[in-house]
Amino acid sequence: MTKIILCGCNGVMGRVIDGVVAEDPGAEIVAGVDLFDGVENSYPVFKDISEFSGEADAIIDFSKPEALPSILDYSVKTGIPAIIASTGYSEDELESMREASKKAPILFSGNMSLGVNVLIDLLRKAVNSLPGFDIEIIEKHHNKKVDSPSGTARMLADAANEELNGQMSFVHGRVGNDTKRTPNEIGVHAVRGGSIVGEHTVIFAGVDEIVEIKHTAMSKKIFAVGSVRAAHYMTGKPAGLYSMSDLFSAE
Template identity: 50%
Template sequence: MIKVLLSGCNGAMGDVLQEIINNEGQMQVVAGFDRMKNEKANFPVYINPKDCTEKVDVIIDFSHYSAFESILDYALTNKIPLVMATTGLTEENEASLIAASKTIPVFRTANMSVGVNVLLGIVAEAAKQLEGFDIEIIEKHHNKKVDSPSGTALMLANEINGALDNSLEFTYGREGKSTKRQSNELGIHAIRGGTIAGDHTVIYAGEDEVIEIKHSASSKKVFAKGAVRAAKYIADKKIGLYNMRKVLEG
């Protein structure tokens, strides 16, 4: 039985993760970390992860980015594998994860969906084949999402740019009367509204033809399932930095 510390356990993703883990059979949430109180949890919930005394095999973090340092410090101090699924991390935070991976197993991806991670290879290959096409990314999320553009949009953009020898410049939205599109732009646009779980569309616009590659998440379950799969994967791994591609490769 894999024993899980669930960081962000009282949030919307925490609720979904608890449901999936409870039905998993091979995993159990033995403790939680959250800055909000919840009397309904059937496991101890700590405001400070340092207070956790339960034996933990892996940490799944779906909390707010402001809690990043405390949860990473707990993982490093106790040498526990960490699945970092929180969005809105800074470049400094990302660098800290890379450094931490030299001490503990760290799983990091901007999107836990298996489908999105398969999509990465598709959009990169399309970019290489569609020479001269203008490329734009549109991402849509619910009205409570705090970071923009989404980490997934940036992940897609970086994958495309890498396939094109990093020749593109990112443009975040457009406004004004002198904003004619430049040939080396990669446009990234964010939409926020309602309860959209997550939509990402990559548009390749050429002369007289348009190709759109889209991924839509209809619920938060796709992200929770990916996080659970990642946690099972790294729970017994040696130190290192892991992502969904490694999981998919087995």
């Protein structure tokens, strides 16, 4: 039985994860963490993770970047693996994850779905198979998403840049009379509207031909399922910085 502490338990994703865990006989939420208490939970809910002193095997975090310091501190002190699934982190916050991973098992991903991680693999292959093609990334999300570009779009852009030896710069949208595309840039564009769960398209534009690869999320459940799978996978892992690709390669 994988015992889970769920941070952001009363948010939209928290409620979806609650339902996924209820269908998984090998998982149990033993505690929740959330500032909002207007939800009836089947487990105790705390304002801060440090208030929980029971036994747990993994932490799933779908809260906000503001909660990151306390979660990392708790993981380091207890050795309980942390699955960080929120987005919108600054470079300093990402560095704090890397530092914490030297003492505790930390899995961070801007997207928890299997399909997106396959998309990243396809992107890497396309970058190397289509030299000289211009790369543009378009991401679409619902009108309540607060961070832009999405964590997944950042993952895609970073993966493409890694394959190109880190020589590319990222351009977030274009406006003005002097926006001619340069050879060493990757365009990253965000669309916000309605109830779009998540859609990511990578465009490879060459001379007289275009290749597109795309992932569309039809519901938030795919992210919840991925995070619970990550909790099972991370149980008992040694200190280190993990990704969803580690999980998928192990299955």
